[in-house]
Amino acid sequence: MTSPLLQPYESGALRLPNRVAMAPMTRNRADDATGVPGPHAAEYYAQRAGAGLIITEGIWPDPLGKGGPRIPGLVTEEQVAGWRAVTDAVHAAGGRIYAQLWHVGRMTHPRNIGGATPVAPSPVRIEHERIFTDDGMAEHVTPRELTTAEAEGIVAAFAAEARNAIRAGFDGVELHGGNGYLIHQFLADNTNRRTDRFGERIRFAAEAVQAVAAAVGAERVGLRVSPGNPENELVEHDPQGTYQALLAELAPLGLAYLHVLERGEYGAIAGLRPHWPGTLIANYNGTAPSSREAAEEVLAKGLADVFSFGRLFIANPDLPARFATGAPLNELREEVVYGFPEGDHAVGYVDYPALADLRVTR
Numbered sequence: 001m002t003s004p005l006l007q008p009y010e011s012g013a014l015r016l017p018n019r020v021a022m023a024p025m026t027r028n029r030a031d032d033a034t035g036v037p038g039p040h041a042a043e044y045y046a047q048r049a050g051a052g053l054i055i056t057e058g059i060w061p062d063p064l065g066k067g068g069p070r071i072p073g074l075v076t077e078e079q080v081a082g083w084r085a086v087t088d089a090v091h092a093a094g095g096r097i098y099a100q101l102w103h104v105g106r107m108t109h110p111r112n113i114g115g116a117t118p119v120a121p122s123p124v125r126i127e128h129e130r131i132f133t134d135d136g137m138a139e140h141v142t143p144r145e146l147t148t149a150e151a152e153g154i155v156a157a158f159a160a161e162a163r164n165a166i167r168a169g170f171d172g173v174e175l176h177g178g179n180g181y182l183i184h185q186f187l188a189d190n191t192n193r194r195t196d197r198f199g200e201r202i203r204f205a206a207e208a209v210q211a212v213a214a215a216v217g218a219e220r221v222g223l224r225v226s227p228g229n230p231e232n233e234l235v236e237h238d239p240q241g242t243y244q245a246l247l248a249e250l251a252p253l254g255l256a257y258l259h260v261l262e263r264g265e266y267g268a269i270a271g272l273r274p275h276w277p278g279t280l281i282a283n284y285n286g287t288a289p290s291s292r293e294a295a296e297e298v299l300a301k302g303l304a305d306v307f308s309f310g311r312l313f314i315a316n317p318d319l320p321a322r323f324a325t326g327a328p329l330n331e332l333r334e335e336v337v338y339g340f341p342e343g344d345h346a347v348g349y350v351d352y353p354a355l356a357d358l359r360v361t362r
Contacts (some may be wrong), residue, residue, distance in 0.1 A: 004299040006324055007196030009052065009306060011279045013172070013219040014256060016052035016096065016306065019299060020320045023308035024055045024174070024224070026098040028070040028338040029345040032134075035060070035073030036082035040086070042089035043350045048316035049095025052306060055174050055222075055259075055283075056086075058102025058181075061152060061161035064119055065103030065182065068112050069134045070339070072073050074161045078119050080168045087169030088120070098256075099165040099223060101212070104319035105182030106143035107232055118143040118148065121186045121204070123191040125235050132338075148196045152240060154182070155208050159215040177205050177211060177287075178261050180232025184225075187242060190235040199319055202246040213253050223250065224259035226285070238294040239266045248274045259308065261285050274305050281306040289332070292323055311337075318354040327355055330341065 009016040029038040048054055054136025059074045060066045066073070073079050083099070090097045106120035111133040120143035130137040146154070152163035162173045174189035175249045177183035185191040186204035198204045203221075213221045225246075236242060247258070262268045267284045282304035295307035311317050315332040324328060 001260065003292070003323060005307065006320065009279075011062060011305070012254065012256060014053070014257050014279060017050040017233070018049055018050075018320050019306040020184070020323065021053045021281055021306050021308035022048050022051040022055060022239050022313045022319075023310035024057055024102075024176070025310050025314060025348065026067070026338070027070065029349060030070045030072035031070055032070045033132045035071075035076070035079050037072050037079075037086055038070075038345055040346050040350045041072075041082070042086045045086050045097060046095070047091035047350060048169055048313055048319075049090050050097065050318055050319070050320045051313065053306065054090060054095055054097040056215065058100045058104075059083075059158040059161070059165075060083035060222075061101055061103055064108075064113050064116055064238060065154075065157075066113055067108045067181075068105035068132050072165045074101075074168065080164050083165070083168035083170070091169070096171050098174050099168070099170045100224070102173045102176040103154060103158070103163070103182040105185045106140070107131070107181055108142060111138065117141065119146050120144070120182070121146065121191055121198065124191050124193070129233065135263055136214050140272070143196075148198065150206060151198050155204070155211045158208050159211040161217045162212045162221070166216050166220070172222065172256055173212060173216065174222040174224055174259060175208055176224050177208075177227030178224050178229060180229070180234045184229075187211075187225075187246070188234040188236050190233075194221050202249065205246055206249050207236055209255070210355050213255065215350060218253040218255050221253075221255050222256060222257040222259055223354055224261060224280070225268075226261040226270065227268040228262055229261065229263045229285075231263065240271050243268070243272055244275050247272065251275075251277055257281050257306070259283065260304075269298065269303050279306065280304045281308050283308045283310070285310075289299070292294050315347075315352050318356075321355060325355070
């Protein structure tokens, strides 16, 4: 019997040849001075065009939203042109690709954002973790609380970035609302102590999605969330209630999809499936990469329509083909996932062999 992962999927504007999505993954290989995707980015994404849907690494909409060295932006014309080369390569290879819009909020350091102080919903510092910079790991600083007008400005920046993404040839965009980054910081209890309208947990997330949907069309917009995820020292006392309220506000928009990452004690995928009438993409974020078997179980139970894989796609550019043939998987080289500050960024990026490459060399 054919795996449910290999069945086509159609809903709204999504026309996917299979249900194996490539999850967004930071790779730290952009030009740090310009924020333009690196010279191997088009090849990297085109190698993985067999995915039902590719979702890019996170891309910043504002320099203060940059989480670390060599992370790309989508603000300047040079950046738009750089991403156009990527989308052209993916489309030429028969793929579909969404840009992930990513503002990290407090999850950065002054060294990564030109000496500025990181911004956040409230001035709550990350106490027990450190942040990566090119000068080594650093202690977090206390972020500066955004004014209401500044928060509104970031909503507008997401919408502008979405328009740039469409100009750059992307098929759609995904707002990153999870993993402890800015949107998630507004949703969480311990990082949102505001008294303005953004003190309502769901308000910033809802307005950001609504603005992006108005800018490029709801059918081209996805949202990623990770309810109850304690990553980056976030606390959510009632993830079911918070995200059920968020979904109730967003469901009428007719978004392309909801992307639910499950990590922590709350069973977010099963918990939110009944409250989302549209396409749901599932992802597990554990210590080991998600397995094919776990993904097939989620689809077979009707808890999701598509499953996204992260680390398996780094090491296996032709992951759906390997699933289809039962071929063994390449091993991930953890030490080069994020490249080298001074080194060949092709290593661990575009040098993983596909099955066709292995047959040629034998």
